[in-house]
Amino acid sequence: xxxxxxxxxxxxxxxxxxxxxxxxxxxxxxxxxxxxxxxxxxxxxxxxxxxxxxxxxxxxxxxxxxxxxxxxxxxxxxxxxxxxxxxxxxxxxxxxxxxxxxxxxxxxxxxxxxxxxxxxxxxxxxxxxxxxxxxxxxxxxxxxxxxxxxxxxxxxxxxxxxxxxxxxxxxxxxxxxxxxxxxxxxxxxxxxxxxxxxxxxxxxxxxxxxxxxxxx
Ligand SMILES: O=C(O)CCC(=O)C(=O)O
Ligand SMILES: [Fe+2]
Numbered sequence: 001x002x003x004x005x006x007x008x009x010x011x012x013x014x015x016x017x018x019x020x021x022x023x024x025x026x027x028x029x030x031x032x033x034x035x036x037x038x039x040x041x042x043x044x045x046x047x048x049x050x051x052x053x054x055x056x057x058x059x060x061x062x063x064x065x066x067x068x069x070x071x072x073x074x075x076x077x078x079x080x081x082x083x084x085x086x087x088x089x090x091x092x093x094x095x096x097x098x099x100x101x102x103x104x105x106x107x108x109x110x111x112x113x114x115x116x117x118x119x120x121x122x123x124x125x126x127x128x129x130x131x132x133x134x135x136x137x138x139x140x141x142x143x144x145x146x147x148x149x150x151x152x153x154x155x156x157x158x159x160x161x162x163x164x165x166x167x168x169x170x171x172x173x174x175x176x177x178x179x180x181x182x183x184x185x186x187x188x189x190x191x192x193x194x195x196x197x198x199x200x201x202x203x204x205x206x207x208x209x210x211x212x213x214x215x216x
Pocket of ligand 1: 205207
């Protein structure tokens with residue numbers, strides 16, 4: 001009997017089933033999943049000390065980049081951010097290892113954890129995390145994202161997926177995972193997402209974007 005294509009679910013990168021992911025040093029909870037495109041909400045990914053260390057490491061870095069002239073200005077993303085690329089820290093190394101285990105991709109495929117800080121009114125408008133297929137960087141395009149929430153936001157600052165009608169509320173230590181490496185481009189486009197404006201308090205996140213191949 002013929003099976004209609006539409007009924008066959010595409011293979012995903014994320015391969016964890018059940019309610020928990022056991023990594024080398026932590027048990028992570030799978031809280032919710034939206035199946036196609038796959039969006040997974042994960043609980044207990046980072047402990048308080050790890051969240052606070054990532055914030056502190058980026059504060060040091062942001063401080064330094066302000067002295068240089070690399071402060072980016074964009075209407076799409078009004079927050080300020082920094083890549084923790086050349087930072088040496090045991091906690092950072094431990095977090096990267098865990099992130100790699102969750103995402104099922106070697107950390108060498110990552111661009112380095114990117115820390116973002118949003119103040120009230122700041123946001124990240126609707127966007128796709130992968131580059132347009134025609135761009136030069138798309139040769140080694142992004143395939144998946146993990147957004148780690150580093151603090152509790154008093155009001156606002158949710159991550160939402162407008163095409164899925166899905167909203168994730170930030171909580172310290174939790175994360176949202178999604179991937180966009182499907183054969184069907186429509187599925188990839190459904191991962192459109194945004195960081196809603198922070199209303200009260202501030203928001204800190206760490207984002208890991210994974211590429212198809214190693215980042216050199
Ligand atoms: O701030 C958010 O909730 C979303 C962040 C995001 O989309 C990204 O870092 O690519
Ligand atoms: Fe994004």
